[in-house]
Amino acid sequence: xxxxxxxxxxxxxxxEPALVYTHPYEGGHPDxxxxxxxxxxxCKLMGDGAPALVExxxxxxxxxxxxxxxxxxxxxxxxxxxxxxxxxxxIKDRMLDAFATQRETLRPFYGCKAEKWRFAPEYDFTAPPxxxxxxxxxxxxxxxSVQWRDLAAQALRELDLS
Numbered sequence: 001x002x003x004x005x006x007x008x009x010x011x012x013x014x015x016e017p018a019l020v021y022t023h024p025y026e027g028g029h030p031d032x033x034x035x036x037x038x039x040x041x042x043c044k045l046m047g048d049g050a051p052a053l054v055e056x057x058x059x060x061x062x063x064x065x066x067x068x069x070x071x072x073x074x075x076x077x078x079x080x081x082x083x084x085x086x087x088x089x090x091i092k093d094r095m096l097d098a099f100a101t102q103r104e105t106l107r108p109f110y111g112c113k114a115e116k117w118r119f120a121p122e123y124d125f126t127a128p129p130x131x132x133x134x135x136x137x138x139x140x141x142x143x144x145s146v147q148w149r150d151l152a153a154q155a156l157r158e159l160d161l162s
Contacts, residue, residue, distance in 0.1 A: 001034060001155035012051055021053040025123040026060035026072050027134030029140045029161055030143050034134035037125050044161055046051055053120035059108070066142035074121040074131050082115045089113060125152040 012020070022039040023032035036055075043050035057079075059068045071079055089112055111151070115141045126149050128134060134145045156162040 001037060002031065002041075002149055004034070004038045005045065005159060006154060008038050008042035009045045012046060012095055013018065014061065015047075019054050021056055021117070022120065023123060024071060024120070025059050025129050027129045027136060027145060028059040028061075028066075030136050030145075030148050032058050033129075033148060036120070036123065037155070040120065040123065040125075041155070041159055041161060042057060043046070046086040046100040047158065050162045052122045054117050057093075057116045057155050060130065061133055061138065064133065064138070066108050066135060069116065072116060077118050077121045077135075079116040080120040084113055084115060125156065147148065 009044075014052075019041075020039055023035045025033050025036040027033065039053055043053055055071070057069045057071055059066050060072060061067065092112050093110050096109055097103065099106060123129070128145060128149070135141075137145050153162065
């Protein structure tokens with residue numbers, strides 16, 4: 001995780017983006033949480049010249065089920081909501097259809113009526129993003145959230161960001 005954050009910092013320094021869109025840290029998928037971690041750490045390593053981090057909605061667990069297109073709440077971090085027209089919703093559904101091998105997995109994402117984004121809050125990557133069972137702990141995806149957080153803590157120490 002530390003190596004990815006360093007490489008991402010190098011990309012940011014080379015390309016000099018004003019802002020970067022990333023996943024939120026919400027326990028939906030370990031890869032998504034790793035992207036949120038790497039983007040935040042890359043920016044911290046850059047200091048004052050870092051791009052702004054903007055998050056798009058992803059998914060997480062709520063009441064032991066998947067919740068899509070909503071953020072977990074963070075005080076002072078209100079999302080911007082862009083309502084989609086029926087035509088835009090249909091286009092998005094057709095784009096989801098293009099992933100034929102993932103069609104069943106993507107089923108909860110069909111019919112999106114609004115896109116949401118927000119400036120990324122500061123996260124404690126060593127703590128669970130919410131109370132209760134994280135979404136990816138409901139499956140055998142090769143890692144449990146407690147292991148993921150241990151790896152995040154190790155990477156933060158390696159990056160001198162803990």
